[in-house]
Amino acid sequence: MSRLAVVYHSATGTTEILAKAVAAGVHSVAGAEAAVLKIEGTDIDRGRYTNGEIMRQLDTCDGILFGSPTFMGSVSAQFKAFMDASSDRYSERAWAGKLAAGFTIGSSPSGDQLNCVQTLQVFASQHGMLWAGIDLPTGWDSYGRNRMGAQSGLIALQTDAGGVHRLDRLTAMYLGERVAGLATGPTS
Numbered sequence: 001m002s003r004l005a006v007v008y009h010s011a012t013g014t015t016e017i018l019a020k021a022v023a024a025g026v027h028s029v030a031g032a033e034a035a036v037l038k039i040e041g042t043d044i045d046r047g048r049y050t051n052g053e054i055m056r057q058l059d060t061c062d063g064i065l066f067g068s069p070t071f072m073g074s075v076s077a078q079f080k081a082f083m084d085a086s087s088d089r090y091s092e093r094a095w096a097g098k099l100a101a102g103f104t105i106g107s108s109p110s111g112d113q114l115n116c117v118q119t120l121q122v123f124a125s126q127h128g129m130l131w132a133g134i135d136l137p138t139g140w141d142s143y144g145r146n147r148m149g150a151q152s153g154l155i156a157l158q159t160d161a162g163g164v165h166r167l168d169r170l171t172a173m174y175l176g177e178r179v180a181g182l183a184t185g186p187t188s
């Protein structure tokens with residue numbers, strides 16, 4: 001069984017919807033399972049994030065999908081606190097060689113979400129992880145997934161009603177499915 005983790009922060013719930021869709025995509029692959037782990041601001045004390053159980057799960061899984069809302073063109077402060085708390089794993093190379101991927105959502109069509117995804121990608125690279133982007137060519141997918149056209153990770157755009165677009169949810173599922181497929185390896 002390949003064990004993946006979806007670790008995310010969400011203030012108003014849209015990144016959480018994506019995180020759950022990513023996990024559903026992981027579970028659609030035989031031999032893969034996902035733990036959904038939420039970063040809570042209450043685990044941050046004087047700027048330092050601490051949650052031993054979440055870190056234990058991340059240490060022992062085969063791959064991590066990182067999710068953060070785009071706040072001021074980057075990850076949220078809560079997610080950044082989590083990133084900084086992982087620095088002891090950096091020196092131990094504890095996450096090196098694990099698969100990684102990332103997703104974000106913003107409310108502006110060009111709201112610098114790409115910088116958020118690339119922050120996640122650099123973070124994964126700092127840990128020596130192996131990054132998987134989205135290999136769905138925009139405009140060519142029969143379902144219309146990857147409507148925002150990002151290849152380095154999932155970029156979602158909040159709907160006018162403040163929710164998550166159906167195609168962004170489908171793209172999130174695809175990302176989970178893709179990473180789970182990479183983790184479990186070829187079936188034949």
Ligand SMILES: Cc1cc2nc3c(=O)[nH]c(=O)nc-3n(C[C@H](O)[C@H](O)[C@H](O)COP(=O)(O)O)c2cc1C
Pocket residue numbers: 009010011012013014015016069070071072073074105106107108109110111112113158
């Ligand atoms: C402090 C703050 C900063 C934000 N900055 C951006 C931004 O730079 N670009 C963008 O497109 N949306 C921005 N937004 C909108 C959020 O990314 C958007 O509402 C997102 O869906 C929130 O995710 P959540 O529901 O998981 O908290 C910002 C929202 C807040 C509260």
